[in-house]
Amino acid sequence: MLKDNHQRTINYVRLAVTDRCNLRCTYCMPENMQFLERSSLLSYEEIVRLMQVLTDAGINKIRITGGEPFLRKDLMLLLEQLAPMAGISITTNGVLTAPFIPALKALGIHQINLSLDTLQADRFFRITRRDQFSAVQQTLETLLAHEMDIKINMVVMDGMNTDELIDFTELTRSHAVSVRFIEEMPFNGQGNRFSGINWNYLRILDTIRSQYTLEKITDAPNSTSMNYRIPEHKGSIGVIPAYSRTFCGTCNRIRITPTGGLKTCLYGDDVLNVKSLFREGSTDIELLEHLQAALQHRAKDGFEAAASNTHAQLESMSVIGG
Template sequence: MKDKVSNPIHDNHGRPITYVRLSVTDRCNLRCFYCMPEKGMKFLPKKELLSYEEMERLLSILAELGIVKVRITGGEPFVRKDLASFLANIRKITGIEELHITTNGVLTKPYVEKLSQLGITSVNLSLDTVDRQRFKMLTRRDEFNQVMETFHALLDHNIPTKINAVVIEGKNEQDIIPLAELARNYPVSVRFIEEMPFNGSGGGYQSLQWDYHKILNTLKTRFPEITKIADKPHATAMHYKVPGFKGNLGIIAAYSRTFCGSCNRIRITSQGVLQTCLYDEGTLNIKDFIRTGASDEAIKDLFIGAFGQRAKDGFEAEKKGPASAIHKSMSIIGG
């Protein structure tokens, strides 16, 4: 990695923009009910997605604006062909210091050695249960064993690994403690995430039953010696340590939106839409400007303009958008 070439751009609330989450596909090989409907998803034809070359160009421009951290998301990133070559090219971009991946782990194991060779900074592995039957119910696919093989392969290759578990009322509350126990035996961070209403079905909810308070109280009941530990700057998770654990535990208040005040991240969807907040409807379609011949400087100006109009938090962004935006699929938003 070469040194970054620019100080970070700050938004209109004084927050630095240093982190981009880039979705490489809207497709996924699971059908987790809190993310997307079982049937009826209309996936985009390839021509409507950003090409790898277009993504590399955008990342180079963003690096010049001070982006140093990239997370590759989907859908499921490993559904898209030639992902490893794309990752290798990202590692060559001047200014990009960290490269992370979020995956469901079903197709990931054959690429783990390559990820290690590339020096991937970390992998977030989505896993909402350690029970095979409940996994099948939650994801509508019987792929639990493949995910666990990926989990162990990541650890065998010393790739820093985080478990992302969405807590859903009436579905997997009983898995909170078994999932937490993974951090006892393995050097992983197990993070429990509040459920969000981006399920693609339009069937949102009025209130959240399992918020971060309830998740923490559940952990305290089982692990009374749990203590708060320091979080890194701009962290979305609140982290905790249990004596004797090799790893740690975390809680991400994604629905409560407690971390908006220090948010340093933007999102670019697989179809090239910039989102300066998870809860906004999309600020601009960068793909359209790329394909009509916009220069790097023009695209840079578009980014700077968008960063200067960010919502203060997810609640403000949600109010500004159409009522239908909150019911999009997480596979479209890009995690």
């Protein structure tokens, strides 16, 4: 098993397969984003090899992220190779996802995190700078029709969508979905538009409690969200203190960026590049040794990692990997 220097077991990897996205959400990336060349990315062969090394070392959960993962050509062929290795889940913006849902279900991939920050078409355009609300709506309807395990991730932005907290909560009344409200983070790759922490997880919860009775659900080990049910609702809600970072002490995850960078914390620098190791001829055993060594210098939490981050401006979330 992989363990860090704080004796936390690592069994979860977030794998970004691309930095490209077909939306331009204001909190995530600049409009003039410069995307990577294909040769800069981990190849599918390298990804499969890396995931085999990691799953052999105890990783049992792989989340596919981006950018928007369905922009990577032949993604389904990669998923076919990864599905037997570990539990696979996918985070997507839903623009391209609907046609793939039956095939995902056939592979045993049931958990989909749908990034959706508004239920209003005009506001969707203002947030994403793209007119794709109907496509995302179709994906949500298709996911529901196929009875997938759906988590809707809403980034709560001051002055933008806070008036929709109740509307999103209402989705759980008749649908067995988990709606998760996420504190906004400053990973927009441009150093502006971050509204700060005016809407932290406590304020989000207080707003929802003003309209509903919340019953605490026992959170899964290593959960990043605090979860609640509402009497007579089919679904549940959760809040993710992504900026407050209250969950860091039990963190069980690492991140692999599209270029093969290893991040042991969302708020920290890359600590290793597996693509370089592969292309320099490292064996699987040598790769594992490098991974284990990197974990022995892991920050205890996101605040410590941020303090040592050498970037003057935090990166775009699409580069970090969701």
